[in-house]
Amino acid sequence: MKLAKADGQFTETTIDDEVVVMSLASGDFFSLTGTSRAIWLALDQHHDRIGLVTWAAAEFGADAEAIAGDVDAFLAQLAAAGLLSAA
Numbered sequence: 001m002k003l004a005k006a007d008g009q010f011t012e013t014t015i016d017d018e019v020v021v022m023s024l025a026s027g028d029f030f031s032l033t034g035t036s037r038a039i040w041l042a043l044d045q046h047h048d049r050i051g052l053v054t055w056a057a058a059e060f061g062a063d064a065e066a067i068a069g070d071v072d073a074f075l076a077q078l079a080a081a082g083l084l085s086a087a
Contacts, residue, residue, distance in 0.1 A: 003052060003075065005043050006085040025082050035060065036074055043084075049075070 012021045019032040019040055032040050035056070042055055053071050057064040078084035 002048055002087050003043060004085050004087070005040075006083050009082050021083065023081050023083060028081065030081065030083075035070070039071065039074055040078075 019037050021030040053068045
């Protein structure tokens with residue numbers, strides 16, 4: 001299953017090392033920095049969950065099993081906010 005940003009459901013802007021995402025449905029703002037910023041930007045490459053976890057582990061020098069829970073938690077937050085689509 002491919003993961004991607006939910007087209008048409010948000011607006012985003014980059015300010016220095018931060019990505020600010022606004023949900024168009026709720027008006028909520030999300031400030032993404034560090035690891036969350038990197039994962040958000042990696043979603044543009046349409047990774048599946050395993051690919052995204054593998055990429056994040058390599059990017060941050062972590063064990064894939066150790067980082068998987070954190071990636072899953074962030075993906076769950078994006079999905080709950082309506083910012084993530086899965087196809």
